[in-house]
Amino acid sequence: MVTIKQVAKRAGVSFKTVSRVVNNDPTVKEENRVKILAAIEELGYQPNLAARMVRKKNSDVIGFISDEISTTPASVDILRGAQDRAWELGKTLMVFNIDPKKPSASNLLEQCRQHRAEGVVYGAMYHQPVNLPIQFDQQPLVMVNCFDPNQQRAAIIPDDEQAAYDVTLQLLNKGYKRIAFLNLNPEIVAAKLRLAGFLTALKEFSVDEDQYIVESVEKVVEGRTIDITREVADRVITDFKPDAILCGKDLVALSLYFVLERRGLRVGQDIGVASFDDWDCIPQILVPSLSSVALPYYQMGRASVTRLVNLISGKQTSLATERVKCQLSSRESF
Amino acid sequence: MVTIKQVAKRAGVSFKTVSRVVNNDPTVKEENRVKILAAIEELGYQPNLAARMVRKKNSDVIGFISDEISTTPASVDILRGAQDRAWELGKTLMVFNIDPKKPSASNLLEQCRQHRAEGVVYGAMYHQPVNLPIQFDQQPLVMVNCFDPNQQRAAIIPDDEQAAYDVTLQLLNKGYKRIAFLNLNPEIVAAKLRLAGFLTALKEFSVDEDQYIVESVEKVVEGRTIDITREVADRVITDFKPDAILCGKDLVALSLYFVLERRGLRVGQDIGVASFDDWDCIPQILVPSLSSVALPYYQMGRASVTRLVNLISGKQTSLATERVKCQLSSRESF
DNA sequence: TTGTACGCGTTATCAG
DNA sequence: CTGATAACGCGTACAA
Numbered sequence: 001m002v003t004i005k006q007v008a009k010r011a012g013v014s015f016k017t018v019s020r021v022v023n024n025d026p027t028v029k030e031e032n033r034v035k036i037l038a039a040i041e042e043l044g045y046q047p048n049l050a051a052r053m054v055r056k057k058n059s060d061v062i063g064f065i066s067d068e069i070s071t072t073p074a075s076v077d078i079l080r081g082a083q084d085r086a087w088e089l090g091k092t093l094m095v096f097n098i099d100p101k102k103p104s105a106s107n108l109l110e111q112c113r114q115h116r117a118e119g120v121v122y123g124a125m126y127h128q129p130v131n132l133p134i135q136f137d138q139q140p141l142v143m144v145n146c147f148d149p150n151q152q153r154a155a156i157i158p159d160d161e162q163a164a165y166d167v168t169l170q171l172l173n174k175g176y177k178r179i180a181f182l183n184l185n186p187e188i189v190a191a192k193l194r195l196a197g198f199l200t201a202l203k204e205f206s207v208d209e210d211q212y213i214v215e216s217v218e219k220v221v222e223g224r225t226i227d228i229t230r231e232v233a234d235r236v237i238t239d240f241k242p243d244a245i246l247c248g249k250d251l252v253a254l255s256l257y258f259v260l261e262r263r264g265l266r267v268g269q270d271i272g273v274a275s276f277d278d279w280d281c282i283p284q285i286l287v288p289s290l291s292s293v294a295l296p297y298y299q300m301g302r303a304s305v306t307r308l309v310n311l312i313s314g315k316q317t318s319l320a321t322e323r324v325k326c327q328l329s330s331r332e333s334f
Numbered sequence: 335m336v337t338i339k340q341v342a343k344r345a346g347v348s349f350k351t352v353s354r355v356v357n358n359d360p361t362v363k364e365e366n367r368v369k370i371l372a373a374i375e376e377l378g379y380q381p382n383l384a385a386r387m388v389r390k391k392n393s394d395v396i397g398f399i400s401d402e403i404s405t406t407p408a409s410v411d412i413l414r415g416a417q418d419r420a421w422e423l424g425k426t427l428m429v430f431n432i433d434p435k436k437p438s439a440s441n442l443l444e445q446c447r448q449h450r451a452e453g454v455v456y457g458a459m460y461h462q463p464v465n466l467p468i469q470f471d472q473q474p475l476v477m478v479n480c481f482d483p484n485q486q487r488a489a490i491i492p493d494d495e496q497a498a499y500d501v502t503l504q505l506l507n508k509g510y511k512r513i514a515f516l517n518l519n520p521e522i523v524a525a526k527l528r529l530a531g532f533l534t535a536l537k538e539f540s541v542d543e544d545q546y547i548v549e550s551v552e553k554v555v556e557g558r559t560i561d562i563t564r565e566v567a568d569r570v571i572t573d574f575k576p577d578a579i580l581c582g583k584d585l586v587a588l589s590l591y592f593v594l595e596r597r598g599l600r601v602g603q604d605i606g607v608a609s610f611d612d613w614d615c616i617p618q619i620l621v622p623s624l625s626s627v628a629l630p631y632y633q634m635g636r637a638s639v640t641r642l643v644n645l646i647s648g649k650q651t652s653l654a655t656e657r658v659k660c661q662l663s664s665r666e667s668f
Numbered sequence: 669t670t671g672t673a674c675g676c677g678t679t680a681t682c683a684g
Numbered sequence: 685c686t687g688a689t690a691a692c693g694c695g696t697a698c699a700a
Contacts, residue, residue, distance in 0.1 A: 001450065003693060014671050019695070027669060044472070046447045050387035051693035054676050059384070076410050084433055092445065095429040099418055111426065113380045116335065138378070227619065251619055254588075258621070261595050285561065285585055287592070337677055348687045353679065361685055385677035388692045 002043045011039040022047055053116060062086055062308060063112030063120040065105060066097045067130070067146070078123050078144055081301025089309055091118075106133050113139070119308045122146070123301075127157055127190045140311040144304035145297075147321055154311060155321045156303045160190045163293045163326035164197030167246065167274050171334060172205045176244035176272050178212065180236045182256070184248035185218040185225060191248065194276070198246070213240045217252050229255035237263065244272035244334060250279045253290050253333075272334030276326075288332035296324045336377045344373040356381055387450060396420055396642060397446030397454040399439060400431045401464070401480075412457050412478055415635020423643055425452075440467050447473070453642045456480070457635075461491055461524045474645040478638035479631075481655055488645060489655040490637045494524045494610075497627045497660035498531030501580065501608050505668060506539045510578035510606050512546065514570045516590070518582035519552040519559060525582065528610070532580070547574045551586050563589035571597065578606035578668060584613040587624050587667075606668030610660075622666035630658045 004022070008015035013032055020028050021036045028036075039045075053059045064082055079095065086093045094115055096108040105122075112120050119140035124130055130146040132153070147155035171179055181198055184191040195214060202212055215236055217229040229252045236242065237259070247253040253275040257267060265271050268288045275283070278294035303324060310316035338356070342349035347366055354362050355370045362370075373379075387393045398416055413429065420427045428449055430442040439456075446454050453474035458464055464480040466487070481489035505513055515532050518525040529548060536546055549570055551563040563586045570576065571593070581587040587609040591601060599605050602622045609617070612628035637658060644650035 001693095005693080015694085016671060017669090020670090023695085029669060032669085046444065048388070048450060048693055049448045050384040050393070050450060051676090052695075053384040054382070054388055054678080054693080055695045056676090080431065080433075083429075083431060092449070093429065095417075095427065097414065097417055099414075110380065114383045115426070116382060116384060230621065251615065255619060258591070258595060261592060281585065285589060287564065335677095339677080349677090350679090350687055351685090354686090357679085363685060366685090382677055385692090386679070388677080388694085389679040390692090 001048070002045045003048070004045070007036065007039045007043055007045050010043060011036045059116040059118055060091050061115055061117045062091050062093050062305065063109070063115070063117035064093050064095045064123065065108045065112070065120060066095070066123040066125075067105075068097060068099075068125050077297035078301040078304070081298040081303075082121060082123075082144075082305045083301075085302040085305040089305065091305070091309070093305075106135055109133075109135055119312050121304045121308055123304070126188070127160065129189065140308055142304045142308040142311065144300050151321060152319060154307055154319045156300050156307060157321060157323055158190075158295050158297075158300065159323035159325055160193035161197040161200075162323070163276065163295075164194035164246075165201045166197075166326070167276075167291075167293050167328055168198050168201035169204070170328060170330075171244050171246065171272060171274060172201065172207070174272070174334060176334070177207075178240070178242045179207075179244045179246060180240055180242035181212070181214045181246045182217045182229065182233060182236070182248055182252055183214055184216065184252075185220060186216050187220070190276075191216075194248070213242070217248060227251070227255070230259055233259045237265075242271070244274070247273065247275040250275050250277040250282045250290065250292055253292070254282060254286065257286055257290075268333050274328075274334050278329045283329065283331060286333075290333045291328060291331045293326050293328050296326055300324050335382070336379045337382070338379070341370065341373045341377055341379050344377060345370045393450040393452055394425050395449055395451045396425050396427050396639065397443070397449070397451035398427050398429045398457065399442045399446070399454060400429070400457040400459075401439075402431055402433075402459050411631035412635040412638070415632040415637075416455060416457075416478075416639045417635070419636040419639040423639065425639070425643070427639075440469055443467075443469055453646045455638045455642055457638070460522070461494065463523065474642055476638045476642040476645065478634050485655060486653060488641055488653045490634050490641060491655060491657055492524075492629050492631075492634065493657035493659055494527035495531040495534075496657070497610065497629075498528035498580075499535045500531075500660070501610075501627050501662055502532050502535035503538070504662060504664075505578050505580065505606060505608060506535065506541070508606070508668060510668070511541075512574070512576045513541075513578045513580060514574055514576035515546070515548045515580045516551045516563065516567060516570070516582055516586055517548055518550065518586075519554060520550050521554070524610075525550075528582070547576070551582060561585070561589070564593055567593045571599075576605070578608070581607065581609040584609050584611040584616045584624065584626055587626070588616060588620065591620055602667050608662075608668050612663045617663065617665060620667075624667045625662060625665045627660050627662045630660055634658050 004018045005015045008018045018036050021033055083093050098105055121142050123144045124146035128146050129149040143153055143155040147157055215232050217232050218225050219228050233256050253273055260267055267273050275290055275292040278292040283290035283292045338352045339349045342352045352370050355367055417427050432439055455476050457478045458480035462480050463483045475487055477487055477489040481491055549566050551566050552559050553562050567590050587607055594601055601607050609624055609626040612626040617624035617626045
């Protein structure tokens with residue numbers, strides 16, 4: 001690898017002058033600057049970030065540890081957002097993801113510390129409480145798509161409650177009167193928050209208790225979650241006769257479309273359908289296309305890095321939880 | 335940050351002895367080793383990889399540059415595989431992904447070089463030829479899920495031809511006699527290879543030309559690919575009356591299920607369905623569950639790092655293209 | 669505007 | 685088995 005000294009020799013100056021040019025120090029004679037830049041070009045010099053890091057205090061490296069986030073189609077956008085934002089701020093992201101059978105979160109954290117990462121973003125694959133080991137408090141930390149059960153750590157989460165509130169309001173505003181909510185496993189955070197938002201909206205419209213229904217389409221058997229959408233949807237449609245159905249995720253809506261198809265009910269005409277996730281191309285491949293509340297993963301990723309950098313610089317020290325708004329992608333299903 | 339010298343002082347030895355312990359040099363008195371390990375523990379010492387890198391020649395860092403791979407649900411597994419393998423080999427992956435509006439591949443490559451990455455893996459989001467700038471030849475390089483048009487660079491790609499051949503053979507072995515292949519845009523690499531594999535299998539079974547049909551379900555309009563599965567499937571079923579349909583991807587199979595549902599044709603009984611991708615939970619959420627040929631993304635990711643490390647060490651210098659086998663996930667749709 | 673001396677945290681060499 | 689001492693590539697302080 002070519003070093004700053006070789007460039008100096010080539011350009012006929014001391015290595016310090018080269019260092020100045022590399023670091024955009026204006027106090028260099030234009031003539032020399034040109035010579036040096038030419039030498040850099042010719043030799044293909046690249047600054048050695050490791051050497052720089054030894055000398056300077058800041059590494060400009062941010063660790064990104066994920067609980068299989070980069071594995072989960074739904075939430076890779078968190079990573080993309082984090083990376084984009086990091087680039088904008090002149091930081092490099094070191095990505096590590098936890099494999100259940102492989103290194104633990106603490107191992108990965110050690111890696112980050114050995115690379116002198118200035119801070120760490122910890123991401124989870126779905127919105128949940130996560131109890132991180134205390135080692136995570138040794139440097140600035142932001143949790144994304146998850147949060148500390150004791151609220152003692154900075155966190156970025158999707159505003160599931162607002163999401164459910166908004167979409168329910170839209171359904172009601174369009175005149176739907178009997179809404180069935182096919183929610184996810186009621187134990188998970190998102191399901192609880194969405195239920196709250198759903199109920200708040202209904203209350204605002206003074207909807208009677210017998211004019212809505214909430215059911216779970218996930219059953220947990222021996223720790224494994226199994227999907228029972230078709231069976232539940234069938235029963236709810238028969239017994240409750242909803243004029244609109246709100247689904248816990250796009251895959252639920254997908255199964256629902258099959259149930260409706262078989263019953264000869266036309267989505268968007270005989271019955272309204274809405275959903276959460278706005279996952280990839282699923283909403284668009286359905287006919288009619290599915291209106292779905294997007295989880296703001298990309299924005300959350302960006303926000304996590306912004307927040308972390310503020311923590312590092314001390315500009316912002318609050319450990320408050322930050323909720324990111326969810327937007328309905330409005331299509332043809334209601 | 336605590337340094338090796340502070341540990342040395344605490345343990346009452348010279349810093350070089352600490353260095354020996356950190357690097358597992360056996361020539362240290364047991365008594366001292368214990369003392370030093372205790373000091374390391376107490377002070378929470380973490381070796382400074384940057385400083386080490388300045389002195390040593392190897393950085394143990396591998397760059398992973400992706401053409402939005404980590405954005406694409408289908409192929410994040412490449413990243414996961416690469417990361418797992420890197421961990422096993424004691425390497426750290428630095429992940430960068432290209433945003434069309436953001437830094438170019440060459441910018442990211444520079445980043446890698448500044449971090450003194452020992453080599454670079456370049457991944458694409460779908461199997462395609464990619465013409466990389468010549469700068470990419472400045473260090474060991476492996477392309478994954480893509481390849482150099484001139485075959486002058488090491489590449490790892492899925493064996494799409496074998497995949498199509500195998501699944502077609504399985505269909506024929508199960509007694510299906512009139513197969514329709516709803517292929518992807520015929521311009522893309524995977525579509526061409528799969529068509530070849532499909533035809534080879536038919537030939538082996540001496541299937542007549544009028545006993546099969548191949549259609550594209552993607553139309554390219556002004557550079558944008560639009561999906562016309564439903565319309566094509568409808569026509570093919572009416573005109574050709576296949577007893578089995580092979581789909582270019584799971585999303586095509588998904589649309590097909592709707593078409594079949596509407597026509598009252600039962601998948602797996604009245605008609606067989608097979609597909610490519612084995613994408614996430616889609617095949618399992620369909621009823622009956624979809625038999626799909628998995629693209630071996632995880633294995634490809636692993637293979638890319640293995641290959642790169644061999645290139646770096648000089649153990650393997652061939653730039654040959656490596657094809658990774660695809661396995662059918664056999665379920666209930668045929 | 670430019671160069672010299674020094675230090676960052678580590679590994680390598682070699683004498684003790 | 686241990687510890688001076690040099691070196692890695694670069695940034696900082698200060699002098700020229």
